[in-house]
Amino acid sequence: MSTPIRFFYRGAVHEVSGAPTTQTVLQHLREDLHCTGTKEGCAEGDCGACTVVIGSLENGRLEMKAVNSCIQFTPTLDGKALFTVEDLQQAGGDLHPVQQALVECHGSQCGFCTPGFAMSLWGMYLKSEGQGCPSRREIDDTLSGNLCRCTGYRPIIDAARRMTELPRVDFDREALAATLRGLQREAGAVYSAQGQTFHAPRSVDELVAARAAHPQAVLLAGSTDVGLWVTKQMRELTDIIYLGHVEELKSVREHDGLLEIGAGVSLNDAYAAICARYPALAELWQRFASLPIRNAGTLGGNVANGSPIGDSMPWLIALGSRLVLRGPDGERELALEDFYLGYQQKDLQPGEFVQALRIPLPRERVAFRTYKLAKRFDQDISAVCAAFALELDDGVVRQARIAFGGMAATPKRAAAAEALLLGRAWDEAALADAMAALAKDYAPLTDMRASNSYRMQGAQNLLRRFWLETRTENPLPAEAVNVFA
Numbered sequence: 001m002s003t004p005i006r007f008f009y010r011g012a013v014h015e016v017s018g019a020p021t022t023q024t025v026l027q028h029l030r031e032d033l034h035c036t037g038t039k040e041g042c043a044e045g046d047c048g049a050c051t052v053v054i055g056s057l058e059n060g061r062l063e064m065k066a067v068n069s070c071i072q073f074t075p076t077l078d079g080k081a082l083f084t085v086e087d088l089q090q091a092g093g094d095l096h097p098v099q100q101a102l103v104e105c106h107g108s109q110c111g112f113c114t115p116g117f118a119m120s121l122w123g124m125y126l127k128s129e130g131q132g133c134p135s136r137r138e139i140d141d142t143l144s145g146n147l148c149r150c151t152g153y154r155p156i157i158d159a160a161r162r163m164t165e166l167p168r169v170d171f172d173r174e175a176l177a178a179t180l181r182g183l184q185r186e187a188g189a190v191y192s193a194q195g196q197t198f199h200a201p202r203s204v205d206e207l208v209a210a211r212a213a214h215p216q217a218v219l220l221a222g223s224t225d226v227g228l229w230v231t232k233q234m235r236e237l238t239d240i241i242y243l244g245h246v247e248e249l250k251s252v253r254e255h256d257g258l259l260e261i262g263a264g265v266s267l268n269d270a271y272a273a274i275c276a277r278y279p280a281l282a283e284l285w286q287r288f289a290s291l292p293i294r295n296a297g298t299l300g301g302n303v304a305n306g307s308p309i310g311d312s313m314p315w316l317i318a319l320g321s322r323l324v325l326r327g328p329d330g331e332r333e334l335a336l337e338d339f340y341l342g343y344q345q346k347d348l349q350p351g352e353f354v355q356a357l358r359i360p361l362p363r364e365r366v367a368f369r370t371y372k373l374a375k376r377f378d379q380d381i382s383a384v385c386a387a388f389a390l391e392l393d394d395g396v397v398r399q400a401r402i403a404f405g406g407m408a409a410t411p412k413r414a415a416a417a418e419a420l421l422l423g424r425a426w427d428e429a430a431l432a433d434a435m436a437a438l439a440k441d442y443a444p445l446t447d448m449r450a451s452n453s454y455r456m457q458g459a460q461n462l463l464r465r466f467w468l469e470t471r472t473e474n475p476l477p478a479e480a481v482n483v484f485a
Helices: 026-032 097-104 114-127 136-142 154-162 173-183 204-213 226-231 267-277 279-287 293-298 299-307 312-319 415-421 427-440 452-470
Strands: 005-009 012-016 051-058 061-068 081-083 190-191 196-200 218-220 239-242 250-255 258-262 322-327 330-335 340-342 353-360 366-373 383-391 396-405
Touching: 005 173, 012 097, 051 114, 051 173, 051 239, 061 239, 061 293, 081 173, 097 154, 114 136, 114 154, 114 299, 204 239, 204 322, 204 353, 204 452, 258 267, 258 299, 267 279, 267 293, 267 299, 279 366, 293 383, 299 353, 312 366, 312 383, 312 396, 366 452, 383 452, 396 415, 415 427, 427 452
Parallel strands: 005 081, 196 239, 218 239
Antiparallel strands: 005 012, 051 061, 051 081, 190 196, 250 258, 258 353, 322 330, 322 353, 366 383, 383 396
């Protein structure tokens, strides 16, 4: 029996039945609810015109996050709250400070992208209570998923500052949290419509059972990739198993010298936890996709997807991370680099799924860096992503782990370069040999992002950059050798 989708919308609990399981939130807003403030620009989570804010209970706490409604499926709203640009209007018709600031600072011209900007700014507004004016870095990060072809961004950035100077408008978090608590289900639910089924387990045990019963079902976490299967590839997904309600997959904890991150932890929350231990990852965190994508996507999903150009895998492999897999026979652990057997091929047994990642905590004498080469600073897929972790003892390399994305059919270690470095002084001669050895480790392809020669030269130069920053004598600060592409 199908269970209707229930979520909080425009001041009341809204129920949906009969809509396709792969109907996007944007489609539901515009076509069913005739709520047309939210716009479709790209249908792939890049332009931000469709940005909405989703309220959900995460481990009992209310979280408000801006996401792209064009790639989120309507059934994922069950038990949550949906806010659109129409919700910003105040009693009596007054503008919200976010809207007023955009007006005063001339932050809108044609207006098509403005609702998305307004919702991204509102998401920041909710987090900025009592914190004063946001920094330029915070503003840029907030707006990283919103594109505008008219204003040149400067007026919108001005509006982000101005909105905090206007009289504050409070948001009743407690009332919303209480409403959402009343919408939570004690057990998993199944929603069916038009020959499609959406399974929403609430525990790992229910997830294992659903996976065993429906082995061909698509596992859905943040929908940042699967959403495009529907909106761009026009694929028909008959069965979906949604991981977003399994709280056990959303834990972050330290134990036995490891940081364990559940597969359901969002990319943004996962990177926040990791960067607190590895500050060298802060730049990659900022450059990984956009904030709405990081709010929706999960680290476990990024790893399970296994894209050769995914930005998480190189540094996870370089640090020696391991996967916890769960299936009908219990848990299984293996090194992340052993998980990828070939292009889009993984070491997954029938019924298994990624349950968690275990990342070694920082160790003394291990120099670690990661770098990304892409055509844009924000929201761009890497041409090359590199990660290096060398254990140095009095300037001698005792252990070397080097991994690249974008250089092979899978995220892959540089075995030949690593072997040449072991037991040698970390000097320019060793560097030159390791750079040359990369040509034995990889045969990169040419595509729209970069040529094979660019990729190889870029990979070699990133290794040199790592040496410049970590050499024993006269190391250079990162900003002195920063080479964004």
